[in-house]
Amino acid sequence: MEDNNTKIIEIHDVSKVYTIGGEEVKALDHVNLTIDKGEFVSIVGPSGSGKTTLMNIIGCLDVADEGEYLLDGQPIGKYSEKELARIRNKKLGFIFQSFNLISKMTAEENVELPLIYQRVPMSERKKRVKEALKRVELDNRSKHKPNELSGGQQQRVAIARALATDPTLILADEPTGNLDSKTGIEIMNLFNELHKSGNTIVLITHNIDIATQAKRRVHIKDGQAMEVN
């Protein structure tokens, strides 16, 4: 645990305050959280608990008002939009509840997009897109557009997109929330596989059943994080 390289996420005393209608709401109140490489952690909490805010901060979509956040040993705080975009691009893989695929693009193109922003050369891109789609067993659907795919398939494309850049951390926000329970289980199995092959996964959910599939659970309530054993 002394080795910094094994810690993917270090959150020290992070707070975030929103002002809604002139009233201050503490979304996060001095949260502390450390996640090691290769862990599969679920963050559970009811809506309004601050888990989305935490996810935004972990995902470098937002920055904390107070406290310190180190991603892969790198302090995130005083970065410009451009630098945050680079960090998201290289270190993070997002999986959203509503899949968030670009509807005008084929599965292949959606998976390719983060690699384009990474300026990966064309031949290398094609190779990695193919590998990523194969990993989610969708290599036969690569030319399909999102609306020609089922929900489960769309989410698998999103997972392939997150995997394509080989990120340090996979961040999933309610990945099964828009799927039926059977497809949800399939997706969770996929996450378990990814975990076994060494990926670090943070899963955000309000669903206890889903959360229990992770090795470690963190509960968020009123802007405070606690370990659940």
Added chain:
Amino acid sequence: MVFQSIKMAWKAILSSKMRSFLTMLGIIIGVVALVVLVSIATSATSSVTDQISSLGNNMLTAAISDDKGDPLTLAELNELIEYQEFEMAAPYGQSSVTAKYEYNNSNAAIYGTTAAYYDIQGKELASGRFLKTADVENNSYVAVISASVAEDLLETTDVIGKTISLNGTKFQIVGLLAEDDSLTVSAMNSGMEIYIPFTTAARLSDTFSDVSSFYITAANEENLDLAEAALTRYLLSRFGNDDEAFTIVNQTTIQEAMASVTNTMAIMLGGIAAISLLVGGIGIMNIMLVSVTERTREIGIRKAIGAEPRSIMFQFLIEALMVSLMGCIIGIAFSWIIIKIAAVVAGDAMTFSLSYGVVMIAVTFSLAIGVIFGIYPARKAAKKRPIDALRYDG
């Protein structure tokens, strides 16, 4: 990155073809208006100046308005060309007559002049001959007619030797001029022209009794100013140093004045057309703003997976640029077709051609419009915060 942006922009344009086309239409119309109007105006300029210069750049036109009771005579005109500054001179008087041939009647313009007129004005004959010095000396009743007179009055081109009557006096036709569809002629008197010896004309009508206006050519083109000075000196001494008794018009001056008039017109038309191009640009901005709002979620996704603000800005800017450039290219293609059609319709009277200068202006202008009106929506897209954009339900 630029290549990727172009690819993305192309996809975005294709994904809403109708909207893209309507947006382009503003630019297309603007470009067509600009290119066609300016091309036609410049073609007209060059046609007019060509025709004026075909009349010869070494010609002066003199008109005497106040002869002080002592009019200039043909003999004096002939003395004048003995000066080394001058080459040829031809008096001209114009009047209209009723021309008659068999049972046909027609109004025509008659010109009383001399043999030199033919060379000074650069006329061409279809058949027969022009007036000769002997005709002038002998007060012959001969006439040279234009092609329109042959066509309308005699209804044949075989006119040599036939007799027509002008205001009741009989004239024998000795020459037929070649068809001349130049603007200056047809605009003035629908081409119905009859040339008779100056001396004969003087007998026919009081208008021609003396030389009140004449053409004179300089010995060479370079010395036109010298010739003008010499003619001014001569006429001043002839008419008691009254510089208001006569006017001298230099051919080059006319040409320059015409060119400046048509140039001003081209600039004015171009300016009006440029306004419609500007309106097209506002159309692009409008649609790009709508597009940015519609694609808020897409922008959020792109940002979440690592698109830098600059990439997003480029994407939308290139899209705006492509719309304006495609509109410009289509507009130029249309303009080319319209000008080809105009050239066919106008026939030989005018040569219409696409003015490459204005094509370059149109391209530059369209690019500028793409950038100017694209940059605001593009910046707006680039500035969207990813969390807000992802949450947007559009």
